[in-house]
Amino acid sequence: MIRLNKKTISLIVLAMAVFSAKAKEISRDTIFINSVEKLAQYAAKSNVLVKMKPGEYTIKSIKIGKLSTFKRDETSKKTDDFRIGSLIHFSGNNSQYFLSGVTLNIDSKLHKNYAKSEFSEFLVSGNNNYIEGLKAKDVGNEVPANRIQMVRVMGDDNTIKNADLYVHGSTPYGYGHLLGKGGGALVPLHKHSVLLVEGTNTKLLGCKVVTHAYGHGLVMQGAVNTLLEDCYVEGKMRATNEMLAETSGLAFDVGFKSDYPPGKIQPNEIKSLSEDGIRTYPAGGLNGRRTKGVTVINCTVKNMRSGFDLSANLPPTKVVGSTAIGCQEKGFSVGTDAIIENSKGDALYGPLITFVGNDVKNCNVDLELVDTISEYNVPRLAEINGSGHHITIRNYKNKKRSIESPIVFGESFWDDVHRYRNPNAPHGTYAGAENIKLFNYTRMPVELNDLAINCTITNSEVKNKVVNAGIGGNNTYDLLKRVDKDVLENKPDVVIMMVGTNDMLNTTKLIDYKTYTTNLEILIKKIKSSGSELVLMSPIPADSVYLFTRHKKILFSETPNKKIDEIGKIVKTLATENKVHFYDLNAEFKALNLPIHNEDILIRNEKNSGKKDGVHPTALGYRFIAQNVYHFLKEHELLKPNQNIICFGDSITRGGGEGANYPAYLNELIEW
Incomplete structure (x- = not known):
């Protein structure tokens, strides 16, 4: 019998963790291909690992693809079969495709096919596939016979990483939404979106989208539990004065009418020529189910109609570390119970944020x-x-906008549109604001109309000396990416850093102890060399029962808290070696025998918060951390007048809304 030592087992499990994000690990040989015909062939196979020879390839024949027919789910309101054409159809399961260095040029004349069905240039109907490095470009500007997408993900548990998609060909193009976008449009619509998600547990990682077509960038319909991370979407803007100067074309042919108020294309405006950057619709897919659960991390949208329009899906919705630039209708829009944190945008052409309805x-x-x-x-x-919203808007880098625009309550562009189309609707049918707290630190004016009830506005910011630089989902790699901007550029007197929970427990971010040690030591040296006092804290324990409801137990070779204990030792050792402060926060929780499944009051559980969490503290838990950190700082004479403290880490540092986080509570405790 062969016996494996702990180190060997750890390496095996780490490999399983890496490949779990790509496909179920199955022993297989790599298949090397050098033609689009071979790609189409192997896209239909299961349990294959395919690498394509780098180079440029052209898809110019519709014969490479096929028309597929799918039965709708019994829960769908539609009873007919769903028919869709495609060029490359990834219909197999548990396969991996590595296409880095490959460019697939698609002759846009192929858009003229499949006039009586849907059409996706790349269709993913299989499950648990990993596709990396898909670079595709429409060549030409042919209008589709029907609406199309460049990529459509219908299957479940698929990951698309580092895709680079460039889309051309649609009508109308050149007028944005002015001629209509749905029923009642003034001209026929042949839209061309870039990437549509309908499956469950889809991950879009590091994808870049540039669209010169009328359609959405990254869009979800009937999708459940979608993650978008490090993605970029860019469209193109056009001034309405250019449209009005035309002597032929679609707008000219309809007398420059518009589907939007006041019914005519207006001069001196600017419009995005595409639709929304990252968008959800209420429902879709073969079963017509509700779209639910969207997480957006570190994504950027530029020059689209809307940046992040996530108002139609069911919760949870979370947008973290993301940016909207030069979007026409709105930068951000979200639905009930949504969270937007550590994100930014301009109001270059339209509002920073819109809550579209009451x-x-x-x-x-x-x-x-x-x-x-x-x-x-x-x-x-x-x-x-x-x-019931809690909204904070502050100036990026403390730079005030030079032109004043008001923050308004009880109004929106979509309220204007609805009242234009339904002039007899009662006042307040669509808009209205109630019991909302706004912390307005922009020095921009605020306007409340008669539809704003019991709303409070705070216009002056009390500067916290303790800055919360935590971001949910971060591991040591993420902290390395932002330590210069979020810590060193601010020249703090003291930095309190706690990181490692995601490195050890988040199966999408797992790394080994050696990598964790290397990353942490780089962080320590960078911060210490800046002249700041550094306090390292050991991550707190977790409730494994709840943890394993979100993360696969099979990916753990050791118990979660054994891993947390091991990195606690690493943190302590590095603190000693680098002569920085170490505070064993983990020991404070252990001294109380925490966590106790569904019983304790310091770590979130179903009993104390209605959440099967087991990782993040409750508000009382954050106060517990703050009090212990405060006493540590005081005992080690790290508290001095007029100093700046930065708390650097992940979601356990970031905390929850309404100021429920340990940096905020620490700021209250310190007598400045």
Whole structure:
């Protein structure tokens, strides 16, 4: 019998963790291919690992693809079969495709096919596939016979990484939404979106989208539990004065009418020629199910109609570390119970954020306003509707916008549109704001109309000496990416750093002890060399029962808390070797025998918060951390007058809404 030592087992499990994000690990040989015909062939196979020879390839024959027919789920309201054509159809399961260095040029004349069905240039209907490095480009500007997408993900548990997609060909193009976008449009619509997700547990990682077509960038319909991380979407803008100067074309042919108020294309405006960058629809897919659960991390949208329009899906919705630049209708829009944190955008052409209706509830929003301006008027900086929100807007890098625009309550562009189309609807049918807290640190004016009820506005910011630089989902790699911007550029007197929970427990971020040690030591040396005092803290223990409801137990060779204990030892050793402070926060929780499954009051569980969490503290738990950190700082004489403290880490540092985080509580405890 062969016996494996612990080190060997750890390496095996680490490999399983890496490949679990790509496909179920199955012993297989690599298949090397050098033609699009071979790619089409192996896209239909299961349990294959395929690498394509780098180079440029052209798809110019519709014969490479096929028309597929799918039966709709019994729960769908539609009873007919779903028919869709494609060029490359990834219909197999558990396969991996490595296409880095490959460019697939698609003759846009192929868009003329499949006039009586849907059409996707790349269709993924299989499950648990990993596709890396797909670079595709439409060559030419042929209008589709019907609506199409470049990529459509219908299957479940698929990952698309580092895709680079460049889309051409649609009608109308050149007028944005002015001629219509759905029923009642003034001209026929042949849209061309880039990437549509309908499956469950889809991951879009590091994808870049550039669209010169009328359609969405990354869009979800019927998708459940979608992750978008490090993605980029870019469209193109056009001034309405250019449209009005045309002497032929679609707008000219309809007398420059518009589907939007006031019914005519207006001069001196600017419009995105595409639709929304990252967008959800209420429902879709073969079963017509509701779209649910979207997480967006470190994504950027530029020059699209809307940046992040995630108002139609069911919760949870979370947008972290993301940026909207030069979007026309709105930068951000979310639905009930959504969270936006550590994100920013400008109001270059339209509002930074819009709550489109009065039925959106209980959002927590923390946004920074970038000060860039343009020649175009922005009548509303933000449009606030709904109820129960906690909204903070502050200036990015403390730079005030040079042109004033108001933050308005009880109004929105979509309220304007609805009242234009339904003039007899009662006042307040679509817009209205109630019980909303706005912390406005932009020095921009605020306007409340008669539809704003019991809303409070705070206009002056009390500067915290303790800065919260935590971001949810971060591991040591993420901290390395942002330590210069979020820590060193601010020249703090003291840095309190706690990191490792995601490195050890988050199966999408797992790394080994050696890599963790290397990353942490780089962070330590960078911070220490800047002259800041550094306090390292050991991560707190977790409730494994709840943890394994979100992360696969098979990926752990050791118990979660054994891993947390091991990195606690690493943190302590590195603190000693580098002569920085170490505080064993983990020991404070262990001294109370925490966590106790569904019983304790310091770590979130179903009993104390209605959440099967087991990792993040409750508000009381954050106060417990703050009190212990405060006493440690005081005992080690690290508290001095007028100093700046930065708490650097992951979601356990970031905390929850309403100021429920240990940096905020620490700031209250320190007598400045």
